[in-house]
Amino acid sequence: MAKILKLSLMQDVRDYVTITLGLLLYAIGFTCFQLPYEITTGGLAGAGAVIFYATGFPVQYTFFLVNIVLLIVAVKVLGWKFCVKTIYAVFALTFLLGATQEVMRELATLHPEWFSYVNPSSGLPTVVKNNIFMSCIIGAAVEGIGIGLVFLSNGSTGGTDIIASIINKYKDVTLGQMMMLCDLIIITSSLFTPSGSLDRLLYGYCTLIITNLLLDYVVDRGRQSVQFFIFSRKYEDIATAISATHRGVTVLDGQGWYTKESRKVLVVLAKRRESTNIFRIIQGIDPAAFVSQSRVIGVFGEGFDRIKVKAEKTKGDKAKSVNTQG
Structure with missing residues (x-):
């Protein structure tokens, strides 16, 4: 606390x-x-x-x-x-x-x-x-x-x-x-x-x-955001370290098609300015990790921007509005 x-x-x-x-x-x-x-x-x-x-x-x-x-x-x-x-x-x-x-x-x-x-x-x-x-x-x-x-x-x-x-x-x-x-x-x-x-x-x-x-x-x-896909055998340590920076981590199940080995894949969404810190965390834990970084057009939800789409009014809402004004 x-x-x-x-x-x-x-x-x-x-x-x-x-x-x-x-x-x-x-x-x-x-x-x-x-x-x-x-x-x-x-x-x-x-x-x-x-x-x-x-x-x-x-x-x-x-x-x-x-x-x-x-x-x-x-x-x-x-x-x-x-x-x-x-x-x-x-x-x-x-x-x-x-x-x-x-x-x-x-x-x-x-x-x-x-x-x-x-x-x-x-x-x-x-x-x-x-x-x-x-x-x-x-x-x-x-x-x-x-x-x-x-x-x-x-x-x-x-x-x-x-x-x-x-x-x-x-x-x-x-x-x-x-x-x-x-x-x-x-x-x-x-x-x-x-x-x-x-x-x-x-x-x-x-x-x-x-x-x-x-x-x-x-x-x-x-406010520009980036998305990371992280492939590492030390995924638990990396996920724990990134979570400590108050940034969410999602773990996905993956499989290497050539080796047929099961792999855990970490997905991280972060602000662009946080990218350097995330790379440092990964390098410090597993320098051999495979990392993909890409820009995303928008990220909405907790920790990012709020969704700002107006809800469409139904016919019932419009009729109610007219009756209220009358």
Whole structure:
């Protein structure tokens, strides 16, 4: 029991460290590459940027205040379990957004020769000299990687994630559809700020696309699974060692067609990042073992992803729904 609690604690620590790293990357991408050129990204940080461009009210304050309201609603609707890491992310990202802006302003003051242009309204210098499109691409890529790390650790940046989750609970729409709709509304609204223009709007859409592409790439790579077939006379020792890493092992009966000898075959499904550890276990026990490794498109169930297929409504369910509405 104590060992399980220790492993759970270590996993939580790793999650929060990864979430913090992801939030730091997001803050750097947003502050260093988006804000100086007044490019609007998606999410609540993007909404805060729109308000900042229009009024000068700091992005981090808008982000924090709106998230507090959303979190109060989310706790009642979605429960505490959803909100714990989100609460941490909101406070951490609020701090990091403010800190990165102060660091960049300080650098612009101490080393003006490093930067070709400083935005007079925000005081933020441009990291990429005189190239708004390159700044848009780099900023979006860094943001996407950062958010991907947060999602891999079962975290959330709050904002539109909360809105989408609440609506998803009551309406038959996916989280991705709702988040995309919210982001499109936020970016389009930047057209009506004092610095708004069609080219800035297009840069905002490019940012949204690139961020989502990198987000999907990071999440898919992190969740990619592999399958092992292990043939060894020491299969019991190997199975016991792999099981100790909290990864399931299935034993199948097999037969070598040439020798006609009966063999035990181990089948292991694991995350791609766990492959090296499994190979080390096998090599340490039986260097002569025959091992086949292959990628799998998807693994669903305990320890992996959940099955997310909507059940089809029967005619009786539809009739019941109509009668309820009537």
